[in-house]
Amino acid sequence: MTDLSMTKTPLLTVEHLTMRFGGLVANSDVSFVANNAEITAIIGPNGAGKTTLFNCITGFYTPTVGRLTLRHPDGKEFLLERMPGYRISQKASVARTFQNIRLFGGMSVLENLVVAQHNKLIRASGFSIAGLLGLPSYRKAESEAIDLAKYWLDRVRLLDFADWSAGNLPYGAQRRLEIARAMCTEPVLLCLDEPAAGLNPRESAELAELLTFIRDDHKTGVLLIEHDMSVVMRISDHVVVLDYGRKISDGDPAFVKNDPAVIRAYLGEDEDAELPAEVANDLPEVAQNDVKRAEEGA
Numbered sequence: 423m424t425d426l427s428m429t430k431t432p433l434l435t436v437e438h439l440t441m442r443f444g445g446l447v448a449n450s451d452v453s454f455v456a457n458n459a460e461i462t463a464i465i466g467p468n469g470a471g472k473t474t475l476f477n478c479i480t481g482f483y484t485p486t487v488g489r490l491t492l493r494h495p496d497g498k499e500f501l502l503e504r505m506p507g508y509r510i511s512q513k514a515s516v517a518r519t520f521q522n523i524r525l526f527g528g529m530s531v532l533e534n535l536v537v538a539q540h541n542k543l544i545r546a547s548g549f550s551i552a553g554l555l556g557l558p559s560y561r562k563a564e565s566e567a568i569d570l571a572k573y574w575l576d577r578v579r580l581l582d583f584a585d586w587s588a589g590n591l592p593y594g595a596q597r598r599l600e601i602a603r604a605m606c607t608e609p610v611l612l613c614l615d616e617p618a619a620g621l622n623p624r625e626s627a628e629l630a631e632l633l634t635f636i637r638d639d640h641k642t643g644v645l646l647i648e649h650d651m652s653v654v655m656r657i658s659d660h661v662v663v664l665d666y667g668r669k670i671s672d673g674d675p676a677f678v679k680n681d682p683a684v685i686r687a688y689l690g691e692d693e694d695a696e697l698p699a700e701v702a703n704d705l706p707e708v709a710q711n712d713v714k715r716a717e718e719g720a
């Protein structure tokens with residue numbers, strides 16, 4: 423008997439995505455599938471086109487060419503390349519975080535999470551001031567929004583900081599708060615742009631645990647741009663590698679890690695290129711031997 427829980431269902435299908443800025447091609451004919459309730463990592467050297475890909479998925483940019491289809495688990499389909507950004511977050515339920523933190527620094531930690539749920543709250547107000555002032559449905563929606571905010575604050579270990587100004591939190595806590603804020607919108611697809619950047623090893627391990635919880639317990643699909651290979655290789659179900667805007671590899675972590683095209687992209691064609699420290703420990707020995715040989719002038 424087939425175990426349906428093991429069946430992969432496509433959530434985001436990217437077909438022939440090309441994004442040009444004048445003469446610069448940031449994404450070139452990129453195609454891949456990200457499955458529901460899986461973590462799909464997007465990796466690649468600086469300038470490879472990872473953030474541009476996110477900007478196309480979330481409607482910040484309209485792709486020059488290509489189709490981006492999001493299929494919800496209930497079967498509803500959205501052609502993202504035809505939708506403006508605000509509809510992609512509201513209707514298609516895609517949430518994202520940014521490479522540089524974008525919280526409301528002057529608002530409290532809790533307020534940041536309640537404000538993120540404004541669509542739900544505005545609907546419950548009946549789009550009127552009268553609604554805001556007294557409708558029982560609004561009061562109910564507001565208390566549900568606070569409950570959801572507290573649930574996610576607890577998950578990211580920030581419940582004790584609910585009344586702090588978000589801007590006063592330490593850096594690692596701000597990163598976690600951003601993820602909690604995105605999850606408060608109850609997304610079907612969560613896009614994270616370098617969430618481990620600037621975290622210490624303990625915080626990175628906690629982040630990895632949070633992302634697997636989001637995948638396994640909430641069945642949310644996660645697209646993860648990340649340079650920290652220890653996080654990527656440990657938690658990803660699927661890895662897509664970009665280099666100079668093109669997809670150069672696509673498969674499970676073990677496949678991608680040993681793919682000569684990936685090793686070349688990180689090492690460069692240049693034999694004496696230095697392997698970046700954050701990838702050195704995670705690439706196979708053969709690549710590291712190449713570096714040693716180059717250093718020894720072999």
Ligand SMILES: Nc1ncnc2c1ncn2[C@@H]1O[C@H](COP(=O)(O)OP(=O)(O)OP(=O)(O)O)[C@@H](O)[C@H]1O
Nearest residue numbers: 443446448466467468469470471472473474475521
């Ligand atoms: N709005 C824009 N206008 C012009 N060029 C852009 C724009 N956005 C991105 N680019 C260019 O597209 C290329 C890919 O950039 P992108 O930010 O997507 O790379 P990345 O893979 O996210 O890199 P990093 O790892 O450094 O964050 C770069 O050459 C960048 O300069």
Ligand SMILES: [Mg+2]
Nearest residue numbers: 472473474521
């Ligand atoms: Mg980027």
